[in-house]
Amino acid sequence: MEIEEIDPVTGRKTTGHEWNGIKELDTPVPRGVLMFLVATHLFALLWWILLPTWPLGSTYTKGLLDIDQRKTVEEKMVAATAARSDWMTAIETKSFDEISADEQLMKTVRETGHQLFGDNCAACHGSDGKGRSNYPDLTDQDWLWGGGPEKIAETLTVGINSRHSESRIAQMPSFGRDEMLDRTQVRQVATYVHSLTNPETSTPDNVELVKAGQEVFLTTCAACHGEDAKGNQEVGAPNLTDNYWVYGGDLQTIIASIHGGRQGHMPTWDERLSKADIKILALYVDSLGRENP
Missing domain, CATH: 1.10.760.10 (Cytochrome c-like domain)
Structure with missing residues (x-):
């Protein structure tokens, strides 16, 4: 029969294990740790019940709260679209001159246009619109195809040497390579x-x-x-x-x-951007030169 050994310092039983003269006490798990483990398990169980959790083949457990992130995103997009509807309608229906004369609308154009420009144009023309090697500066009011919102919107719509059926076409011949000039x-x-x-x-x-x-x-x-x-x-x-x-x-x-020779290229944006977005971009690009004379 094994004799229980009591540690003389703590008065607790030992497990009988010893490492380098150090004996292991048979100490119970602290009550606080046990309570924490119980609480976390209860929390996990509650979480499984309330929220989407377990995959079930082609579906999953929906949870009592019926929370769906896709639905949440869609709701936010609907709300954002509703919030934009008033000024988007104004931009779609008003002329460039009318929009330019409306300071509140132009404030929206500058804010939205900056984002559109960064997402679609900055890769070639730079985030400030000042261009880079082989791409034109859009702030110097020196236009190849004409400035002003109407002309800029037209260029954005059809592109330059693009696949659009009405694309602007331009190419400088290779006079030396093709031996047109010695x-x-x-x-x-x-x-x-x-x-x-x-x-x-x-x-x-x-x-x-x-x-x-x-x-x-x-x-x-x-x-x-x-x-x-x-x-x-x-x-x-x-x-x-x-x-x-x-x-x-x-x-x-x-x-x-x-x-x-030279042949520039600019894609057509009419398939990627809405007509309202193109108008916003045209007004924004036109404003770059006016703000940076």
Whole structure:
């Protein structure tokens, strides 16, 4: 028969286990721990009863409270749509001029437009609309296809070189690569175009080069860019005299553009955005240039 051993310090029984002279006491689980375990088990049981919990093949236990997160999200979306309905209806039905004249509506346009722009346009044009390499700055009021909310909305709707049946179409030919101009003519016309925004580069040493480039420009480039090189928004040809450049205005980049050509692309947004969203974006983009003159 095993003799129970009592610890002389605590007066409790030992379990008979000993490690390195340390004996294990036969101490019961604290009452507080037991109460906590009971409470958590009761809570879990209550949770299983009240809320959706257990999968049952193609369904699940619904819970007495009938809480469904999908239903909750749908209800919130309905509430949000209802809250937007008044000003969305106003934007859909009013003209651009009427919306622009309504300060309260324009406040909503700026707030909503900022979000729409960030979600759909910022990847190319930057979060501030100032563009980046090979993508135009939308704040400088220098437009390829025309500014103002109406023109901007049209461009957003049909895109540029997009799959839309009414897409704006524009391409600068590769004059050098396709041998429409020889290397000398490419350098001549590039030097002339560069001199338009950098008149200090026209010196007695290269005046003949610039003059020869002007002749090439008039016979080759003026059909799109105009004889004065101020561009043509009907065909998306940029103004070459204002020092606003999409691809860069230094001499080597101009040579590269003339030699290899350029073809920008902007997707059509009419399938992704509603007409009201497009109007909001057009007004917002138009406001960027007015706020950043």
